[in-house]
Amino acid sequence: MSPQSPAAIRRDEKSVAPGIMDGQRYIESLRDGREVWLHGEKVADVTQHPAFRNVVRTFADLYDLQHQAATQDVMTYLDADGVRGSVSYLPPTTPELLLRRRRNTEIWTERSFGMLGRLPDFCAAMIVGFHDTRDELNALHAGFGDNATNYLTWARQNDVALSHGLHDPHMDKTMRPKQDPDRCLRIVAERDNGLVVRGARFVTLGPLSNEVVVAPTYVLADDEPEFALWFSCPVNLPGIKQICRDPFTLRPQTADHPLSTRYDEHDVLMIFDDVLIPWERVFLMRTPKEANALFRSRVMAWAGYASVLQAIARLELIIGTAHLIAETGGIAKRPHVTLEMGELASYAGMFKGLLRAAEVDCVRTPGGHYMLGNTTHMRPLIALTSERIINIFEHVATSAPVFAPTAEDFDVPELRPLLDVYGRGRNVDATYRHRLCRLAWELTADSFGGRQQLYERLHSGSPEVIISGAYERYDKSKGIAMVNALIGG
Structure with missing residues (x-):
């Protein structure tokens, strides 16, 4: 039809x-x-x-x-x-x-x-x-x-x-x-x-x-x-x-x-x-x-909502992949890994918390619809942390994705026994470890991952402008009043 x-x-x-x-x-x-x-x-x-x-x-x-x-x-x-x-x-x-x-x-x-x-x-x-x-x-x-x-x-x-x-x-x-x-x-x-x-x-x-x-x-x-x-x-x-x-x-x-x-x-x-x-x-x-x-104030209100949820879903995939790379590589308990994985988890919790707060504080528009409350800081934080998130992922994955063979190599009889020995990970076989490393490669290291990262950082505009705008729109009156109460301004 x-x-x-x-x-x-x-x-x-x-x-x-x-x-x-x-x-x-x-x-x-x-x-x-x-x-x-x-x-x-x-x-x-x-x-x-x-x-x-x-x-x-x-x-x-x-x-x-x-x-x-x-x-x-x-x-x-x-x-x-x-x-x-x-x-x-x-x-x-x-x-x-x-x-x-x-x-x-x-x-x-x-x-x-x-x-x-x-x-x-x-x-x-x-x-x-x-x-x-x-x-x-x-x-x-x-x-x-x-x-x-x-x-x-x-x-x-x-x-x-x-x-x-x-x-x-x-x-x-x-x-x-x-x-x-x-x-x-x-x-x-x-x-x-x-x-x-x-x-x-x-x-x-x-x-x-x-x-x-x-x-x-x-x-x-x-x-x-x-x-x-x-x-x-x-x-x-x-x-x-x-x-x-x-x-x-x-x-x-x-x-x-x-x-x-x-x-x-x-x-x-x-x-x-x-x-x-x-x-x-x-x-x-x-x-x-x-x-x-x-x-900006009305038309993109609900599209921005969807954009934050997309960024959260992507971050969940990154955290899951980094965790499994660390676990199967036997480095999950190393202090620098737990520290950096904790940073990723903190970003995820922060994004989710800001989104929930904006939902609780939702406001009715002049058009009669409900939109998120204050979203001034969500998109700037996503843009600000996007490069750091990938940087952490690379620290955790190290060089494992770089040296991963191709899927076709596993089909070669004379290579498969060698790959089964030298490609395995902690508690996982070589096939699983290979697939995990190739996923990590596509997330960060190849042209697809590069495009995804450029998109995540830049699709809402210049991160510097977005972040500066968050400062401009922030209600500073409470802090100013506190200062003046202390110093008599």
Whole structure:
């Protein structure tokens, strides 16, 4: 069944729609004529291409969880009409629903081992954020807030797989958008049937999504209105081209590559070559001040929630791998190892504690939804500690991952007896120890692990800016009052 448009749902909210996604429907939805380029060649079908098919299967398996008895009631809900929808698209109108969103996101992030930073669940949370600002959007431009609400309804009824494009290409950052218009995606024309946009965005998961959500994350000046726009569109629209980076998924799918062959999100340069965006998919345009204010404070509120849960899941995998490397290497009781493993455990406890405190202190937005309370310090701490976490992991694993043989070596009769002797660990055989070391290699030492670490540290922006912002926003009044009480200020 072809998805209905948001406009159709505005006319008939009870129109029949496919409902929650399953794996097979997800795979079929990607065969839509999208223009994807890899290694100088156009990809005819991402579901069959060796660079994409394993990751497509990963996402298909995640969507199938919505239909399994053990997870369906956590990941989905029944609406007022008895139609089952994804909790990823559920607006949290009560504190209890906020926690329900958390439990759903935990399944998405834990089943993908914290390796997928831009899950469709994350991007769906942005659509909830657009809907939350509907009154402000309608006040800025009649009907745009309704567009956001209608789009949420449509996306939920079709369980659309979303990606997002928030960052422009890295060009000359000394210049403002007005000075170099090609640097930033912008409006180039307005027509009766929509906006025409031109530019490019960095997009994670673009080849494997149905639609892309676009908004600027940089602060715009009042004289830069053409760059202030929020919209969503199908990735197969005429004029959209996706140019992929070198993938990690072309490696053999063996025990040597437990992560990269299944969890490479595929980062792309998505080019918008005079693309027509229908009016019903536009949520904001030509209001820079409001775009700046609303995006960080409201639109990204629930996406940020998902991001912290993803970081926690990744840290749990890192702790588990480091612990087993130490145990099977016979070094788990050494003082420097217990000290550094304790530091990792402390980071995990700190992130979880801050998240729980923010849930307890949740606040009701002007749009009528509950968002986390003070989250000023969570993302800065994750960015600040990300390099230290990997540094500790390397200290614990030492050189074991560097000298691990390949999986094929275990199939050679003359090598296998030798590997069984010299590759074993404490209380584990050589096969287990080899798989553990190869997992450690992919987490930290090879190009996949390097990309994951860059992403974790930088995806929210410059860590220095984020951390400085935490200081700027911190309520210092209590401490100042204490000082003045002591010294008579």
